[in-house]
Amino acid sequence: LMGRLEAFAMMNGPWESFLDGIGNGLGYAWILVVVGFVRELLGSGSLFGMPIPGLENNAFFHNGMMTMPAMALIICGCVVWAHRAINDRRKQ
Numbered sequence: 302l303m304g305r306l307e308a309f310a311m312m313n314g315p316w317e318s319f320l321d322g323i324g325n326g327l328g329y330a331w332i333l334v335v336v337g338f339v340r341e342l343l344g345s346g347s348l349f350g351m352p353i354p355g356l357e358n359n360a361f362f363h364n365g366m367m368t369m370p371a372m373a374l375i376i377c378g379c380v381v382w383a384h385r386a387i388n389d390r391r392k393q
Contacts, residue, residue: 306321306322306325309321332377332380335380336373336376336377336380339367339376340367340368340372340373340376343364343367344363344364344365344366344367344368344372345363345368346363
């Protein structure tokens with residue numbers, strides 16, 4: 302990530318580099334939020350540590366596999382797949 306930002310900054314001015322850094326930071330933060338949201342919702346049945354009504358006792362079985370680190374990689378792969386599928390539809 303830092304290498305790409307540095308390469309962009311060497312070829313562009315300060316304002317463009319600043320905007321590129323902000324965009325990359327927001328994109329990275331968005332992915333972290335999406336992955337955390339999915340893992341917490343499907344792994345423990347809660348959001349931000351608060352149980353969701355209806356999923357508390359009888360409707361939801363805790364999926365410990367979703368809380369494992371490897372599932373974050375699988376969720377990132379699903380996000381990339383969905384993003385590419387949406388972009389391919391827009392191009393057509």
